[in-house]
Amino acid sequence: MTTATASPKIAWGPRVNLDGVENRFAGTTVAPYSPPVPGIDNLGITSTDTFYIPNHGEVVVDFKGYVRVVRSEPTAGDWNRATVYTNLIELYMRGDTVEAGAIAVTLNPDFLSAGALWTPPCDAECDKPAKSCRMAVNAIFHLPRVGMILFNKEPIELTIDDVRSIPPAGNPGLGRIHEKLPLYSRSDPDGPPVADITALKFVMGTYLEPTELECLRQDLRQVLNV
Amino acid sequence: MTTATASPKIAWGPRVNLDGVENRFAGTTVAPYSPPVPGIDNLGITSTDTFYIPNHGEVVVDFKGYVRVVRSEPTAGDWNRATVYTNLIELYMRGDTVEAGAIAVTLNPDFLSAGALWTPPCDAECDKPAKSCRMAVNAIFHLPRVGMILFNKEPIELTIDDVRSIPPAGNPGLGRIHEKLPLYSRSDPDGPPVADITALKFVMGTYLEPTELECLRQDLRQVLNV
Numbered sequence A, B: 001m002t003t004a005t006a007s008p009k010i011a012w013g014p015r016v017n018l019d020g021v022e023n024r025f026a027g028t029t030v031a032p033y034s035p036p037v038p039g040i041d042n043l044g045i046t047s048t049d050t051f052y053i054p055n056h057g058e059v060v061v062d063f064k065g066y067v068r069v070v071r072s073e074p075t076a077g078d079w080n081r082a083t084v085y086t087n088l089i090e091l092y093m094r095g096d097t098v099e100a101g102a103i104a105v106t107l108n109p110d111f112l113s114a115g116a117l118w119t120p121p122c123d124a125e126c127d128k129p130a131k132s133c134r135m136a137v138n139a140i141f142h143l144p145r146v147g148m149i150l151f152n153k154e155p156i157e158l159t160i161d162d163v164r165s166i167p168p169a170g171n172p173g174l175g176r177i178h179e180k181l182p183l184y185s186r187s188d189p190d191g192p193p194v195a196d197i198t199a200l201k202f203v204m205g206t207y208l209e210p211t212e213l214e215c216l217r218q219d220l221r222q223v224l225n226v
Helices: A210-224 B210-224
Strands: A039-053 A057-071 A084-097 A101-107 A114-118 A131-137 A139-143 A148-152 A156-163 A172-175 A181-185 A195-207 B039-053 B057-071 B084-097 B101-107 B114-118 B131-137 B139-143 B148-152 B156-163 B172-175 B181-185 B195-207
Touching (some): A039 A084, A039 A210, A057 A195, A057 A210, A084 A131, A084 A210, A156 A195, B039 B084, B039 B210, B057 B195, B057 B210, B084 B131, B084 B210, B101 B210, B156 B195
Antiparallel strands (some): A039 A057, A039 A195, A057 A084, A084 A101, A084 A114, A114 A131, A131 A156, A148 A181, A181 A195, B039 B057, B039 B195, B084 B114, B101 B139, B114 B131, B131 B156, B139 B148, B148 B181, B156 B172, B172 B195
């Protein structure tokens, strides 16, 4: 349930090749202003999401977890001209709430969450320009204690500005949400939205140890009781 | 090609019933702060879209055309509490460019473009609050002179603030685009983006005469040569 599938309904960008691409964990050297060879980045992540729930109000949840992101071959050898395409292939974040217990966020396999890192055209001639990063993400929000599973239809657009190295480990980012992004219930997917995300701030973490990744995967299985 | 289909890949919101819903044209009376009975609004629209085309640069295009929007039964009888769901069921805008001749924008039938008008929760207790309006739209950009057809995957989020009557005829609106929204080519739909929308400002027009709608539909057929 956490990994991207081969046949999503829709892919938000080009599918990035996974064959033979190496996993990157703690200890990986990252050079600034250098388009790296392809890799699967295993990174921590934290996110503070604000939800609006009708007849209840606003709920702010601090999430912590991991992402696995595969990066494409850069489209050019030099930093200024290189675009790098990305797919989010695995995601788990957990937030604990008083109201609803543990909330687990995983990838929605109906979509290929995808993005890119690129140099804004107006900066392409600068010396060592910052890159921009965007990714369109479809997630599932599991609330096992209250027996609810929510999901977004319109992708959550996650952006990171001022990217000086790839991956942008340690950078803060924003979900670009204007007023609200609707969430739907898995038990009534064609019905009206049941909640909204009204704000989302995240921070990309650094490379994980393989054992940290396994602990987080085990935690997910416990939360979902699978 | 301009109308929404029964079986899109994905619907961005609830499907609004069309059976027995009346068309609204010029002459329709619109009362402020009143949730109206369902209707199909036939409205003019203008939009100024900015595109970024690699190896070419920025192109700003002024579009003009029409929309047909079906509105749901309001979820409540009073203005403050009513949410109204909308589906964009027909769209045509035309922009004429030096570089590529006429550009025709129509609906993408693979998606159900959908949205809502609602009162921001913090304003629900105010006297005569303004509503907000959002719609997620997937379009096709036809460039017949250069033989290109482009489309967006992530929906374009069109928003109108300060809505005092439904429909919000005459209101200005914005496409909520952070840096860029990628466009893909119909001839290589799984490939990398070929252009971006970098900005979008629109103005909802007023109700059309039925003859104006027919003239615009005829213009579309001529532009597309069908």
